[in-house]
Amino acid sequence: MTQRALLIQLARLGDLVQTIPAITALKEAHADWIVDLLCPAHLEGIGRVLPGISTVVKWDGAAWNRRALLAEKEFRPEHVVEADADLRAIAKEPYDYAFVLNQHPRAILAGALLARESIGTITGGPLEQKLSPWATYVRAVASDRGENRIHLADAFCGMCGVSPPKHMMPMQVPFASLPLDLDPIGQSDGPWVGLLVGAGDQERLVPVTIWARLITDCLNSLQRSRIVLVGSEQEEERAHSIQTALPPSLLGRVWDTTGRLSLTQLAVVLTRSQVVIGSDTGPLHLAAAVGTQVIGWYFARARVHETGPYGQNHWVWQAAETGGEEARLITPHRWPIDETIALLSHQATASVTDWSLLTSHRDRWGAYYVQAGQEPIAPFQREAVWHELHPSLV
């Protein structure tokens, strides 16, 4: 009998994209299941193009906020009635399963409200807060650090009770026309290099001067290269500052798309770029998902072994921890600018103090990263983890 499953991912763009392997694996394991996705309303556009998803159910956080504000002012039974009606409107019948991939209480409550059985981050009732083995593992690696652990996207698979997918295909980006003046992006000789100017967290922002230097050196080194500045409306000013710091002679080769693209258009621009550079952000993961090679600069709290771009042939510069509790928030003193340009030019890269370069690979246990230049020998620890946490799947 066909089962209806709802995958609940209420976090940000990056987490939603990292959910693709879990969806793919679920469909591989249960080809006849209907898998729907519950995601924040503003991510609906991306949710629709995730492979394997039947229907995207929008979670209207703004409406819940408004209702909570009214209920806080004066609680009325009508608030519960309205909330119930809204939920019934998005899911008339309860799902057989909810796969809850966030530990946030509202994702867990949404699972309990929308499905007969919840699977994922917790076991037991929605208030028991007893982490599932996979959620315990994710939490532990986040605090312990260390190399060669299971990638977060594969841990999502584990939470869903399935092994990592056997095959990963790039996300198919639907046609979306770009604004006329941006349409030439990626349509002529390149390389076209996408540069993610911002980041969701302040601590993951690469300084404007560093981006400006990278762009200048890149455009000077690679004669036919173009830079596409990518970012949200909030990052327009940053993009402007970057351009102000560039020599005027190079400005004709810089395309500023910040604040002008919908999520689908963003995916189109990322597809048209030959390579995308940025810190650990949602658009970086989206670029990897659409099949574009990415070069990640991982610092602050970002760790390549947990959230490196999923897939094969991606590069990540990982800033080194210097030890101690405070070192968890890595603040680089220098940046791998020349070395990144060397990668773009397909030249040998020199080593950089306090940074290491890793490349991505994938096998039956999922994604993993190894030091650049080393043989891609799959780290055996991951197999052991799968044995321990999910013996039935191994």
Add this chain to the structure above:
Amino acid sequence: MEYLNQNLESLRQTFQTFVGAVKDSRGGVLAIVPSREGSPSATCQGQWVHSAYDPRKEAQSWAEQQVREWKEGELGVVLGVGLLYHVEALALVKPPDSRLAVVVPDVSVFKDAAGARPLGSWLNTIQWITGTPEEMAEQLASQSTPLRFFTYGPAARLHVEEHQRLETSLRRIMASKVGGRLHVAVVGPIYGGSLPIAHYVVSALNELGHRVSWLNHNVHQVSYEAFGSFREERHRLTLQSRFADVLSLSTMAHMAEDPPDLVLAIAQAPLTLAVLQHLRKKKFLTAMWFMENYRHLTYWRQMAAGYDYWFVIQQGECLDALKRAGAAQVHYLPMAADLTVHRPMTLTAAEQQEFGGDVAFVGAGYSNRRALLPRWVSNEWTFKLWGNEWDGAANLSSVLQRNGARIDTDTCVRVFNATKVNLNLHSSSGIGLDAQPDFVNPRTFELAACGAFQLVDERTLLPDLFTPEEVVCFRRTEDVRQLIRTWLTDTAGRREHAEASRRRVLRDHTYRHRLQELLVAVGLNQPDRIGSILRGERSTVQLKERAATVPELVPLLSRFPPGQRVELKDLAADIRARAPGRQLAREELLVLMLDSYRAEKKDLI
């Protein structure tokens, strides 16, 4: 005249007495001037009461702004009459099932309005409130629906005093009727004169049955003073200021963990403007009771816009100055006494010996006291001076008690009880009486509450608080010796005054009274929030009645006592407490989901 007759004729059926009063009035308060657009506008004493260009358009825009706040079922009350353009505009956009009343302190103004232009049938839908401010307050208080005030400033300024009296009177009437239970967070100072008052405020709120979160920053006094021990002023001030910032942040953490309905700060509470602005953003209501002389302690200038409500012990210019500095709501709230602390005592002979005397003064050594008190020491009577900061006052050293040590409240009360004539001299920085003698100090109320006789320097705000039969005043310093002489020999007269003043405190001047008035003032401005809680509209019983459409909620609500106020967070907390080991119902999950968004909104840190 034609308009007047037409307009009054249409009103006669419903408001006969009002029409009679209007007809008998003289009118002529407003000068009618045509506006640019052609319709009549008006001025009063050279100032425009309505737009000189287009009074209708101006009124519409005013009404549209006001109506956003107006909830269904509330009685809208307009302050400011003018030519009634604004009332007409508001009547047209009012929510269904809501009524509108207009306060008419002077029917002459109404006569001018009715004579200036034809008024429509909407006139008959308005409830016209007339009479003395006290009578109008009675009429408004007798309404069964919540009141929502709308002030049309240009017209309301003609009757500022009447509106203030109406508000004061309304607050008092409503204060005696309120019954709901609020959660009030009281933020006290680190140290100083307002610290004991913070304690009295907490006690009064508890007595009134409200839930109080007492953020007592006095526990940090030692650290604060330690930071003040640095030699360099720059270091001292920086560290103390940063420390105050940390305390401000800790206050915010308390709010986040247990959100109150109202944050009530007592003067010198360490709350920074940034924190207050953040609290406002997160929809917390804040109030400050500033029991200081605004002319001397002036940090209110920087903080005025930070609090939603200011309560001050001065009137007139003080209220205007705060409003100019950005305060949205400023109310007069005089000091009071705490009857559990300030009370008549029977003293032992030894205590009488220690604390008693003919004349006494308790207080710190401000310059005017240093200059004046020596004049009132005499061989004719015993004189005792209690308190600190008297260093260098050689001419008072013979009467200074306990070597000028700080006197605690209990000792104060004993001295008040044991002294025949208590001098109460308000402090000032000059050498005579306070040159701007408006506010009444806490001592006045505390002495009266103790049933003690006092001679107090005259204050402009005193007559509203005590009569001459309750408290004896002196206007000139040279009269004091004779007054002491007179009252020392009049034991019966002293007793009569003292007893009368205590009765007055019991009737009107306890912290309980003040806190009731304060909460009602906030409630009148927030009829759908604080007001509805004070009216007891959020009790379990009421919620259960409303839950008829969601019977599944009834068992949840039944877990609370019938009269208890139930909020979203209470329901969620109860569900969480009972969650282990059982399957939650759908309604419970929905309540928890709503609460998770509520909690996020209050996530302050």
